[in-house]
Amino acid sequence: MNNITTTIDTFSLNKHGEILCGDQVEIMKANTNDKVIVLSDGLGSGVKANILSTLSSKMIATMLSENMAIEECIETVAQTLPICKERGLAYSTFTVLHLINDQTLEIINYDNPAVIVLRAGKAIPLKTMTMIIDDKKITKSCIQLEENDFVIALSDGCVHAGVGASLNYGWELANIIDYLETMVVPSYSPKTLTKLLIDECNTLYENRPGDDTTVVCLKVSKKEVVNILIGPPEIKENDQRMLGLFFAKKGKHIVCGGTTSQIVSDYLNKPLDLSLNYDDITIPPTATIEGVDLVTEGILTINKVLNYANDYLENNTLFSDLITHNDGASKLARMLFEEATNINFYVGKAVNPAHQNPNLPINFSIKMQLIESLVKNLKLMGKETTIHYF
Numbered sequence: 001m002n003n004i005t006t007t008i009d010t011f012s013l014n015k016h017g018e019i020l021c022g023d024q025v026e027i028m029k030a031n032t033n034d035k036v037i038v039l040s041d042g043l044g045s046g047v048k049a050n051i052l053s054t055l056s057s058k059m060i061a062t063m064l065s066e067n068m069a070i071e072e073c074i075e076t077v078a079q080t081l082p083i084c085k086e087r088g089l090a091y092s093t094f095t096v097l098h099l100i101n102d103q104t105l106e107i108i109n110y111d112n113p114a115v116i117v118l119r120a121g122k123a124i125p126l127k128t129m130t131m132i133i134d135d136k137k138i139t140k141s142c143i144q145l146e147e148n149d150f151v152i153a154l155s156d157g158c159v160h161a162g163v164g165a166s167l168n169y170g171w172e173l174a175n176i177i178d179y180l181e182t183m184v185v186p187s188y189s190p191k192t193l194t195k196l197l198i199d200e201c202n203t204l205y206e207n208r209p210g211d212d213t214t215v216v217c218l219k220v221s222k223k224e225v226v227n228i229l230i231g232p233p234e235i236k237e238n239d240q241r242m243l244g245l246f247f248a249k250k251g252k253h254i255v256c257g258g259t260t261s262q263i264v265s266d267y268l269n270k271p272l273d274l275s276l277n278y279d280d281i282t283i284p285p286t287a288t289i290e291g292v293d294l295v296t297e298g299i300l301t302i303n304k305v306l307n308y309a310n311d312y313l314e315n316n317t318l319f320s321d322l323i324t325h326n327d328g329a330s331k332l333a334r335m336l337f338e339e340a341t342n343i344n345f346y347v348g349k350a351v352n353p354a355h356q357n358p359n360l361p362i363n364f365s366i367k368m369q370l371i372e373s374l375v376k377n378l379k380l381m382g383k384e385t386t387i388h389y390f
Contacts, residue, residue, distance in 0.1 A: 004147060005223045005341045006102050007382055008037060009190035011198045011316070013157065013213040015045045016205075022049025022092075023155045023214035026057035030065035033101040037061075039216050041112060041155040042092040049092070049212065055081055056092045064098060070108055070140075074133045095153045097218060105151060105218075107141040113159050113173055117143060118150040121184055123177045148186045149220040150193060157213030158197070162204035171204055189338045190217035191312070195319055225251025226340035228332075230298065230371060231348035232263055233390035242390040243267045246346045247291075252339075254332060255289065257298030260348065265289050280327035294335065296328035302370050304329035305336070309377035312337055336378060343378055345387040347371055 010025045022042040030036050040057035042049030056077055063073045081091045093111035100106065107115050107126070117124050126141040145151075154176070163170040176197075183196055194217045201213050227249045233242045243264065247253065255264050265272035268291050275285040283304055284297035308329065311318040322333050336343060349368075371387075378385045 003223050004102055004145075004220060006035070006099060006145075006218055006220050007190050007341060008035075008216070008218050009194045010039075010214065010216045011194045012155075012215075013198060013202055013205075013209045015157075015210065015212050016208040018046045018212070020047055020050040021214070022046065022053055022212040023157070024050070024053040024057045025214065025216055026061040028061040028065045030067075030098075034065075035097075035099040036064045037097040037099070037153075037216060037218070038064075038094055039097075039112065039153050039155060039214060040092045040094045041157075041212065041214070045212060052081060053092045056094055060094060060096060064096065070096075070131075070138070071133050074110075074136060074138070078134050078136075093156075095216075097151065097153060097216070099218070102220070103145055105143050105145055107139075107143070109139045110136055113154045113156055114139075115141070116150075116152040116154075116173075116177055116180065118152070118180060118184055119146060120148070121186075122181055145220045147220055147222060150180075150184060150188075150190075151218040152180070152193070152197070153216040154197075155212060155214040157209065157211035158201055158215065160211050161201040161209075161213065163210065171201065188219075190219045191316070191319075191337070192323075193217045193219075195316060221341065223341045224339050225249065225342045225344070226254065226335055227251055227344045227346065228254040228256065228336075229260060229264070229346045229348075230256045230302065231367075232257075232259055232350040234349040235390075236350075238390050239263055239267070242346060242348065245388070249344055251342070251344075252293040252335065253291075254294045254296070254335065255292050256296050256301060256332075259350075260298070261287055261289065261295050264292060264295075268292075278327075279325060280329070283327040283329045286328040286331070294328070294331055296332055299367055299370070301329045301332060302367075302374065305333045306370055306374045306377070308333040309337070309374060309381075313377060313380055336383075337381060340383060342384040343386075345371065345375060345385070346390065347387060348390050 012021045012023050014021045022045045024040050026038045028036045038057040038061045040053040042053030059077050077091050095112045096108035098106035128139050128141045131138045161171040194215045197215045229246050270290040273288045287295040
C-alpha cells in the first residue's frame with residue numbers, strides 16, 4: 001500500500017440561531033504515518049456545547065496520538081471537564097478514527113451514530129466489540145482499508161435531520177446509507193461526498209438546522225501527483241534545468257502562463273495550439289501542448305483558483321461552479337483540489353515586463369503572494385505540497 005494515501009474532509013452546520021457550533025473535529029498526526037481524527041458532539045448547543053466538544057476532541061486526540069489507552073483517555077476527560085448541571089454528565093459524545101499507516105482503521109465510538117464504511121459503493125458490516133468504561137458503553141471496530149473505501153462519521157444532527165418537518169423520525173441511519181449507496185461514485189473526493197450529505201441534511205431541516213450537524217469523510221485512494229509550472233526562471237540559462245526537473249517528475253503536468261507555455265513548446269518541440277473559445281469571459285482560454293495535461297494563462301487564472309481555494313476551505317459556495325465549469329481556472333482547481341494528493345510547484349522568478357506597467361493592478365510581488373497563498377491553502381486541504389523556485 002505504499003502508493004495509497006488517505007484524504008479527509010469535514011463540514012458542520014450550526015444549529016439555527018447559534019453563532020458557535022457544538023460539534024468539533026480534531027485531526028492530529030500521531031507519527032509520520034498515523035492520524036487521529038476525533039468528532040466530538042458537545043451536550044446541548046451554543047457556547048457550552050462548543051467548549052465541551054472542543055476540549056473533549058482536543059484532549060482525546062492528543063492522548064490517543066501519544067498512545068494512551070482508550071480507558072485512560074475517557075477517565076481523564078470525564079474527570080477533567082465540568083459537569084453539566086442539567087444532565088449530570090461531564091463531556092460530549094465522540095467518534096474516533098485512528099488511522100494507522102494509511103492501512104488499518106480503528107474506530108472507537110461513544111453514543112454517536114455508527115460509522116459507515118463504503119466499499120465498491122456498498123456499506124459493509126463492521127465487527128464490533130463493546131467495552132464498559134467509567135459506566136459508558138464504548139464500541140470498537142478495526143478494519144483493513146482498501147483503495148476507494150469511504151469512511152463516514154456523523155454527529156447526531158445528521159440522523160435528526162427533518163424531525164417534525166419533512167420526516168417523522170428524522171433521516172435514520174439506514175436511510176443515510178441508502179442515499180450514499182445511490183449517490184457515491186469512486187471518483188468522488190471526500191469534499192464532494194461531505195458536501196452532498198451536508199446539503200441534504202440542510203434541505204431536510206428546511207435550511208433551519210434543529211441541531212449542530214457534522215460530517216467527516218475519509219477516502220482511501222492512490223497517490224495522485226500533479227506538477228505545476230508557473231513562469232520562466234529568473235536566469236534564462238536555467239530554462240533547461242527547470243524544465244528537465246519538471247518533466248522528470250511522475251504524474252500530471254500543468255503549465256501556466258503565456259511565456260512559460262512557449263518555452264515548454266520549444267523544449268518539447270511540440271506546437272502550442274491556442275484556443276479562442278472563452279468559457280468564462282473573465283478567464284483567458286486554455287491551450288494545448290502534446291505531453292502537457294493542461295495549459296492555462298498565468299496570473300488571472302491563478303487568482304481565480306485562489307478565490308476557489310478560499311471558498312473551498314470556508315463555506316464552499318462555489319463548489320457547483322468548480323465542478324461544472326470548463327474554463328482554465330475551474331479545470332486547474334479541479335485537478336488540484338479534487339484529484340491531486342501530492343502537488344509540486346515549479347515557480348520561475350523572472351519578472352514579466354507586462355506586469356511592470358504602473359497602470360496594471362498586477363506586479364511581480366503580487367504574483368508571488370498569490371502563489372504562496374495558494375500553496376498555503378492546498379496544505380490546509382491536506383495536500384502534500386512542495387515549492388521550488390528558479
